Amino acid sequence: YDDRDGYIWMNGTLVPWRDAKVHVLTHAMHYASSVFEGERCYSGKIFKSREHSARLIESARLLDMQLPYSVDEIEAAKYAMLEANGWTDAYVRAVAWRGAGPDMGVSAARNPVCLAVAGWEWGAYYGDAKWQGAKLDIAKWKRPSPETIPTAAKAAGLYMICTMSKHAAEAKGCSDALFMDYRGYVAEATGANVFFVKDGVVHTPKADAFLNGITRQTVIAMLGDMGIEVVERHIMPEELSGFSECWLTGTAAEVTPVGQIGDFHFQVGELTKKVSDSYEALVRR
Numbered sequence: 001y002d003d004r005d006g007y008i009w010m011n012g013t014l015v016p017w018r019d020a021k022v023h024v025l026t027h028a029m030h031y032a033s034s035v036f037e038g039e040r041c042y043s044g045k046i047f048k049s050r051e052h053s054a055r056l057i058e059s060a061r062l063l064d065m066q067l068p069y070s071v072d073e074i075e076a077a078k079y080a081m082l083e084a085n086g087w088t089d090a091y092v093r094a095v096a097w098r099g100a101g102p103d104m105g106v107s108a109a110r111n112p113v114c115l116a117v118a119g120w121e122w123g124a125y126y127g128d129a130k131w132q133g134a135k136l137d138i139a140k141w142k143r144p145s146p147e148t149i150p151t152a153a154k155a156a157g158l159y160m161i162c163t164m165s166k167h168a169a170e171a172k173g174c175s176d177a178l179f180m181d182y183r184g185y186v187a188e189a190t191g192a193n194v195f196f197v198k199d200g201v202v203h204t205p206k207a208d209a210f211l212n213g214i215t216r217q218t219v220i221a222m223l224g225d226m227g228i229e230v231v232e233r234h235i236m237p238e239e240l241s242g243f244s245e246c247w248l249t250g251t252a253a254e255v256t257p258v259g260q261i262g263d264f265h266f267q268v269g270e271l272t273k274k275v276s277d278s279y280e281a282l283v284r285r
């Protein structure tokens, strides 16, 4: 993975892929002082690029880190990285973290805040599962309270239980896991938000304890334009049996139909296909 050609933008310059390294005493590695973005570039244009850059700065701020770059500078870094690699279609990963420095302990205000922007080619997130409807496990871990951790930040620390839950799901032959939150409400998947359909109305969990995804917000607006009612509310897991369709949204996942969550089954229905097709058209417009 590290011995390959290509370029990564790191702290102000493009460096060869092989040289994009950090020290083992990097604060982020010990204390999870890291935030990141996942973005997709379609035909030379990153979808909602400025929104992602602004969210990165805001995630860092929520972790008490002042990113030493503006939205414009992050935009320039992303496009410089894409151009250096010759990519027009790629996944873009920006990551900001507190680096190694004079402070080795928890408190590390003197250590620099670093930024890197990498990318890679990444097809359908759920692979072939996409068109059959992805199969989801129910995670044993719960999304934490916003009083426990800044749940609105796209912060590395929030992904510890995502990796654990996704590994457990994959071991059972599932593509992903669906989390409930600390109150027991349906929350999100390990890297995507979730939507349900019942009698032509769309229901999606209220984003009060998890990442309010940029794709989620895009799809809600798209459904509004289609004249379809969307209800953002608390959803109990017992309600899963009453929904006919289900899909996930996320930058990597795009709009992915869900066929099964635990013992509950969903059809890859007309509305799911319409939303997926409309999203695909929108990102390439």
Ligand code: PMP
Pocket (backbone or CB within 6 Å): 038, 154, 188, 189, 190, 191, 192, 193, 211, 212, 213, 214, 215, 216, 249, 250, 251, 252
């Ligand atoms: N929730 C989690 C935990 C995620 O990692 C992601 C992907 N960033 C999302 C939701 C969806 O966010 P977005 O649509 O902004 O990619």
